[in-house]
Amino acid sequence: MAKSLDDIFSRLETSAFRRRFRLSGRERAYLETRGMETVLAHAGDFVLRRLAPAEPANDGKQTPFKGHPVFIAQHATATCCRGCLSKWHGIPAGRPLTEDEQRHVVEAIGRWLERQSS
Numbered sequence: 001m002a003k004s005l006d007d008i009f010s011r012l013e014t015s016a017f018r019r020r021f022r023l024s025g026r027e028r029a030y031l032e033t034r035g036m037e038t039v040l041a042h043a044g045d046f047v048l049r050r051l052a053p054a055e056p057a058n059d060g061k062q063t064p065f066k067g068h069p070v071f072i073a074q075h076a077t078a079t080c081c082r083g084c085l086s087k088w089h090g091i092p093a094g095r096p097l098t099e100d101e102q103r104h105v106v107e108a109i110g111r112w113l114e115r116q117s118s
Helices: 005-012 025-034 036-051 069-076 082-089 099-117
Strands: none
Touching: 005 082, 005 099, 025 036, 025 069, 025 099, 036 069, 036 099, 069 099, 082 099
């Protein structure tokens, strides 16, 4: 079972690496023009294809550092690879993500994006 997002976000605030991520330029404009609902739909698709398999292709390197607001959010929320999901969220690697775990990841991404857009 995944840890609570409140606890995870409190811990993320202590990480200099995770705190350095911000939406800017193209990614901010993309979120503003497409809207949160569309961007979170993209997040769900990215999670399903790139993170949910038991052994994702290029795990640890599958999430770019730019090009889409979701990618930035994934690094900021430690939802970028199975290793980070295990370490930060308590979601074990080596097995497919459940639907609840996929929702948890998208909720983390959405929470971060909301904070960035306000």
